[in-house]
Amino acid sequence: MTARRPQEGQSGVLERLALHRPELRAWALYDWANSAMVTTIVAAIFPIYYSEVAHAGWPAAEATRRYALSTTLALGLIAIVAPFLGTLADVTAAKKKLLAGFLALGVGSVAGMFWIGSGSWQLASLLVVLANLGASGSFVFYDSLLPHVARQGEMDRLSTSGYALGYIGGGLLLALQLAWIQHPGWFGLPTGPDLSPSEKTLPVRLAFLSVAVWWLGFSIPLLRRVPEPRGRQPPERSFGRALVTTFVRLRETSRELRRFRHAFLMLLAFLVYNDGIQTIIKMATIYGTEIGIDRGALVGAILLVQFVGVPCTVLFGGLAGRIGTKPALYLALAAYVGIALLATFMRTSAHFYVLALAVGIVQGGAQALSRSLFASLVPRSRSSEFFGFFAVLEKFAGVFGPALFAVAIQLTGSSRSAVASVVVFFAIGALLLRTVDVEAGRDAARTADGVERAGVNASG
Numbered sequence: 001m002t003a004r005r006p007q008e009g010q011s012g013v014l015e016r017l018a019l020h021r022p023e024l025r026a027w028a029l030y031d032w033a034n035s036a037m038v039t040t041i042v043a044a045i046f047p048i049y050y051s052e053v054a055h056a057g058w059p060a061a062e063a064t065r066r067y068a069l070s071t072t073l074a075l076g077l078i079a080i081v082a083p084f085l086g087t088l089a090d091v092t093a094a095k096k097k098l099l100a101g102f103l104a105l106g107v108g109s110v111a112g113m114f115w116i117g118s119g120s121w122q123l124a125s126l127l128v129v130l131a132n133l134g135a136s137g138s139f140v141f142y143d144s145l146l147p148h149v150a151r152q153g154e155m156d157r158l159s160t161s162g163y164a165l166g167y168i169g170g171g172l173l174l175a176l177q178l179a180w181i182q183h184p185g186w187f188g189l190p191t192g193p194d195l196s197p198s199e200k201t202l203p204v205r206l207a208f209l210s211v212a213v214w215w216l217g218f219s220i221p222l223l224r225r226v227p228e229p230r231g232r233q234p235p236e237r238s239f240g241r242a243l244v245t246t247f248v249r250l251r252e253t254s255r256e257l258r259r260f261r262h263a264f265l266m267l268l269a270f271l272v273y274n275d276g277i278q279t280i281i282k283m284a285t286i287y288g289t290e291i292g293i294d295r296g297a298l299v300g301a302i303l304l305v306q307f308v309g310v311p312c313t314v315l316f317g318g319l320a321g322r323i324g325t326k327p328a329l330y331l332a333l334a335a336y337v338g339i340a341l342l343a344t345f346m347r348t349s350a351h352f353y354v355l356a357l358a359v360g361i362v363q364g365g366a367q368a369l370s371r372s373l374f375a376s377l378v379p380r381s382r383s384s385e386f387f388g389f390f391a392v393l394e395k396f397a398g399v400f401g402p403a404l405f406a407v408a409i410q411l412t413g414s415s416r417s418a419v420a421s422v423v424v425f426f427a428i429g430a431l432l433l434r435t436v437d438v439e440a441g442r443d444a445a446r447t448a449d450g451v452e453r454a455g456v457n458a459s460g
Contacts, residue, residue: 017314018150018157026225027149030142031162033218035170036211037135041110043281044174044302045181046128049204054116054124063121070125074132082140089141096228099141103219106134111212114205118197142222143371147380148229156325159372160317163364164310171306173214177207178299229380260448262441263377263386265432270370273333273429276422277366280339280359297349301356308360316365325373326438332366333426333433340423344416377441379448 014020019028040046047067055063089095109130116124150158181203185191189206190199320328339358346352378386408418 016157016318017161018154019161023149023226024154024158026221027142027145028158028162028165029218030222031166032169033215033222034135034138034142035166036173036214037106037110037131038166039170039174039302039306040177040207040211041113041131044299045177045204045207046113049116049201050121050124050128053118053201053204054121056118058121066121066125067128070128071132074129075136077129077133078136078140082137085137085140089144093228095141095145096223096226099138099145100223102134102137102141103216104134106131106138107212107216109134110208110215113208116205117201143375144386145226145229146371147375147378149226150375155372155375156320156369157317159375160313160320160365160368163368164313167306167309167313167364169214169218171303171310173210174303174306177210178303181207260378260386260441260444262436262438262444263374265436266370266374266377266441269429269432269436270374271429272432273336273426274367274370276336276340276425276429277363279422279425280336281363284356284359293349293352297352301352304353304356305360305363308357309364312361313364313368316362316369319365320369324438325369326433326436329366329369329373329433330430332362332369333430335362336366336426337423340419340426343419373438377436377438377445379445381449 014025019025050067051063055066085098089098109127112127113124113131116127146155146159180187180189184203187203189203316328316332319331335358339355342351342358343355346355374386408421
């Protein structure tokens with residue numbers, strides 16, 4: 001009995017985190033894998049490299065404009081194709097195959113960033129589009145696997161555990177990358193005053209290569225251990241028939257969003273308040289640079305968000321279990337209102353660190369609970385279809401906030417007023433969230449799954 005206690009204790013911890021089965025751990029590990037792309041390429045290192053190296057000799061404003069256009073193009077493309085691909089995945093049982101395809105695109109594009117040299121802005125822009133397309137596309141099918149690997153009572157905990165692992169993974173790799181970028185001699189990399197341009201950028205380019213290796217390597221458990229959910233069509237049908245069925249299902253799903261009213265309302269609420277969250281993520285570094293906060297503090301704050309987010313994301317999952325998912329989301333949105341308002345008074349690096357700490361406390365929880373709440377409101381048999389629409393709104397959420405930010409600056413001449421304008425997204429999002437009846441939505445999803453199973457059994 002004594003020898004078994006540590007294993008039992010460990011099992012208890014894993015069960016509280018919804019990581020007690022191999023397929024649950026394999027699914028959550030993909031957050032660990034892809035967070036390297038989000039942290040290094042989207043948030044911390046690549047945007048600076050894009051401006052200072054790929055756009056060497058160009059005005060900084062032009063680099064920012066081209067980077068924004070490249071990112072917007074990638075988000076627009078995935079928003080267009082995600083509903084179709086999500087429906088195709090449900091029809092043909094191809095969630096993991098499509099995830100692997102987008103993973104390969106993203107990994108290959110990030111690895112290609114190793115060859116971006118001074119002035120290579122065209123190559124850099126192309127790879128930004130492809131890397132974002134690969135990452136965003138893989139998220140559609142990754143998220144859609146959640147209701148298949150987790151049972152009803154596990155989804156909030158598994159979703160938040162995945163986000164927590166993502167924070168750890170992205171933070172650890174970023175810390176290691178910063179070590180060899182700032183102290184290349186420690187790692188046997190070229191150092192000194194007389195380096196060639198290629199040698200000077202080698203540590204940063206190796207950081208991009210490390211993201212590709214990390215992302216691919218830690219995705220293998222999901223591809224091997226998470227079972228492919230059954231498709232909605234018999235396997236003997238041709239691929240051409242599957243395409244026809246996909247278009248029919250997509251049209252039906254568009255209509256049936258009205259039938260699953262509370263899932264649809266959740267989508268609208270998420271679209272609005274996630275726009276505010278994404279705007280803070282994307283504009284924080286630029287805003288901090290504009291008001292004179294040094295680069296070291298900006299990168300340090302990103303690391304702070306990563307590591308503070310680990311326990312806080314898990315705690316939000318536990319909080320949702322105690323008070324409910326919607327009340328936990330309300331707390332997160334209230335915190336974001338405070339963050340946006342306080343950011344208008346920010347002056348120093350210390351202020352930036354305080355706000356980063358606040359973001360780290362609520363960011364992972366808000367996004368993880370949104371994902372798991374939506375997953376509980378849609379039929380499991382059509383999860384990819386509905387997550388395709390979820391992805392569309394998530395990508396559009398990356399457009400409206402920055403656009404409002406730019407308009408506010410244009411009208412007022414002040415970035416501080418632009419930051420304050422983000423509050424409107426959290427306020428409207430919370431009002432829309434109030435209209436979501438969680439229990440009614442879950443009942444509708446369970447009923448739809450029951451009808452689907454009955455139809456399959458009858459046809460069999």
